[in-house]
Amino acid sequence: MHPSRRSLLAGAGGAAALAALPASASALSLPGIPVPDLTDPLDALDSTGALSVADRTAAIAHKAAVPEIFRAPQQVASHTDVIVIGTGFGASVSALRLGQAGARVAMLERGSRWPRDPWRRIHAADTALDGRGVWHKRSIKDLLGLAHPVDKFGGVLDDTIYEHLRVWRGAAVGGGSIVFTGVLLEPPKEYFEHLFGGTVSQREMHEKWYPKARTMLNASPMPDDIYQAPPFGHSRRWDKHARTAGYEIEQLDGIWDWEVVRKELQGRSRRSATIGESNYGNANGAKWDLTLNYLPAAEATGKVTVHHWHVVDRIGQDSRGRYTVDLHIVDPTGRVLQERTLTCDRLVLGAGSVGTSELLVRAKAEGTLRNLDDSVGEGFGTNGDAAMAQFLGTSQGLAQGSPSASTILDRSGDIPARMESWYTLGLQVNAGILGSLGMAMDPARARFVYSAAKDRVILDWPKDGNKAAEDALRAMQDKVAAANGVGTGVPVLGVPDVGTSFTAHPLGGAVIGEATDSYGRVKGHRGLYVMDGAAIPGSTGTANPSLTITALAERNIAKVIADGR
Numbered sequence: 001m002h003p004s005r006r007s008l009l010a011g012a013g014g015a016a017a018l019a020a021l022p023a024s025a026s027a028l029s030l031p032g033i034p035v036p037d038l039t040d041p042l043d044a045l046d047s048t049g050a051l052s053v054a055d056r057t058a059a060i061a062h063k064a065a066v067p068e069i070f071r072a073p074q075q076v077a078s079h080t081d082v083i084v085i086g087t088g089f090g091a092s093v094s095a096l097r098l099g100q101a102g103a104r105v106a107m108l109e110r111g112s113r114w115p116r117d118p119w120r121r122i123h124a125a126d127t128a129l130d131g132r133g134v135w136h137k138r139s140i141k142d143l144l145g146l147a148h149p150v151d152k153f154g155g156v157l158d159d160t161i162y163e164h165l166r167v168w169r170g171a172a173v174g175g176g177s178i179v180f181t182g183v184l185l186e187p188p189k190e191y192f193e194h195l196f197g198g199t200v201s202q203r204e205m206h207e208k209w210y211p212k213a214r215t216m217l218n219a220s221p222m223p224d225d226i227y228q229a230p231p232f233g234h235s236r237r238w239d240k241h242a243r244t245a246g247y248e249i250e251q252l253d254g255i256w257d258w259e260v261v262r263k264e265l266q267g268r269s270r271r272s273a274t275i276g277e278s279n280y281g282n283a284n285g286a287k288w289d290l291t292l293n294y295l296p297a298a299e300a301t302g303k304v305t306v307h308h309w310h311v312v313d314r315i316g317q318d319s320r321g322r323y324t325v326d327l328h329i330v331d332p333t334g335r336v337l338q339e340r341t342l343t344c345d346r347l348v349l350g351a352g353s354v355g356t357s358e359l360l361v362r363a364k365a366e367g368t369l370r371n372l373d374d375s376v377g378e379g380f381g382t383n384g385d386a387a388m389a390q391f392l393g394t395s396q397g398l399a400q401g402s403p404s405a406s407t408i409l410d411r412s413g414d415i416p417a418r419m420e421s422w423y424t425l426g427l428q429v430n431a432g433i434l435g436s437l438g439m440a441m442d443p444a445r446a447r448f449v450y451s452a453a454k455d456r457v458i459l460d461w462p463k464d465g466n467k468a469a470e471d472a473l474r475a476m477q478d479k480v481a482a483a484n485g486v487g488t489g490v491p492v493l494g495v496p497d498v499g500t501s502f503t504a505h506p507l508g509g510a511v512i513g514e515a516t517d518s519y520g521r522v523k524g525h526r527g528l529y530v531m532d533g534a535a536i537p538g539s540t541g542t543a544n545p546s547l548t549i550t551a552l553a554e555r556n557i558a559k560v561i562a563d564g565r
Helices: 012-019 053-065 089-100 189-196 202-217 230-244 258-265 294-300 352-366 467-484 546-563
Strands: 079-085 105-108 139-141 147-149 157-161 166-170 304-307 310-317 323-330 336-349 385-391 406-410 417-421 433-440 448-451 456-459 528-530
Touching: 079 089, 079 323, 079 352, 089 105, 089 294, 089 304, 089 336, 089 546, 139 157, 166 352, 189 202, 202 546, 230 406, 230 417, 230 433, 230 467, 294 304, 310 352, 336 352, 352 448, 352 456, 385 467, 406 467, 417 467, 433 467, 528 546
Parallel strands: 079 105, 079 336, 105 304, 336 528
Antiparallel strands: 139 147, 157 166, 310 323, 323 336, 385 433, 406 417, 417 433, 448 456
């Protein structure tokens, strides 16, 4: 087997919950599974010979740099009230609220539990990438399309490759919050209503659940003193270009701890957010990821436990009606330590669009969950994602900070399109490149299907599946470039003007109101829930999905708890 696969808390109760945590909560490790002795790079690390000498040597270096990620996970009880698969946005919301309601909850995470430190190099650098950044791959292409060879290791970002699409997913305690760029954006009202129809009330979400999610995640816009700092010269230049082209600038909310960003600017913390780090984590605490809000609050209930290294292979239901979870426990080198089958009374799927869809589609094909709706696996979309570049848009500062300051929205084309101020990844030279993240309200959808011949779930995304999004975003960027006399793409590096071969926002596969009822309860299976991006109908309407996933999970789990089902 192989792994292919603070404020939260506004209020005294939340503060007390965080205060009750042990000081080491961010890297909690309890006795459980033996960990191999990594002191010998050639023998003790991998007695099976499955690792190359280079990979074993790299693993020794990773252990020396970040020994915390080799700590064994806590043993999971054979049976528990609730199992939550995943530790991302929807999973963390669900675990916290169920724990507060008194349920015993075990969260299963395939990746490691990474520590924080204001000075240590915990995560891989964009410009010197290694296995700490990538989930069990030999290489990865960055968003400029440039390839980076890496050692094979259990890093934080899974680059899942399908025939016509690459999907970026989190693989760490904290899920996608570790590797995302921190934008929290609510979709425009009309786009939300178009996507969700009458299944979810936009008014209720806007008035109740989006504000709750923003508070929990510590959403705030970039302060002016940071916006004016040299590492954000690209943000100011980007805004100038957009205004010159006639667009109205909208300030973005982010999940960034601006005090830590200031410390970076003042030399009181290792630089991370101010040099374009985000895709592989910000270990100095510059980003309010889920390990700083929902997850520690969930653990502070005393009802929720988090179990890293647990790779879930299959789900099903036994003769007594209990849900079954087949898994293997794998250390960061890829070594399988144990295989187990767990049972639970209720099962929450929070493994993200890809992970949740894979589990459900396999269960339907293999007959381990017999009453799943025929729509399971359908409705996948990329949120219309694109990586975009303007060339010779020179700006102040050698490095480009990763927090996004601004966005513009174009409603004039065939489909709505959005650009967000982005950054070039970790470059320590002013290369004259202005990056943007593009998102278009692309109607293209695909489905996950089980291939018996390959014994895996595949995605039938078509070769030109992103063409509508690409065309809309190219027209938008061309307008900006023409108004400012700059080019698009970076021809000398082979970087396209609009790159749509990837998505960092996979959505759908178990869509709310289709595969589930209007609150994420899976049709035909009482006690089985979808609480992640798989529930979103392929798009969040030109908005980054994390806020919507969080808010929707808050809404849905509240209803589940209130109804007792």
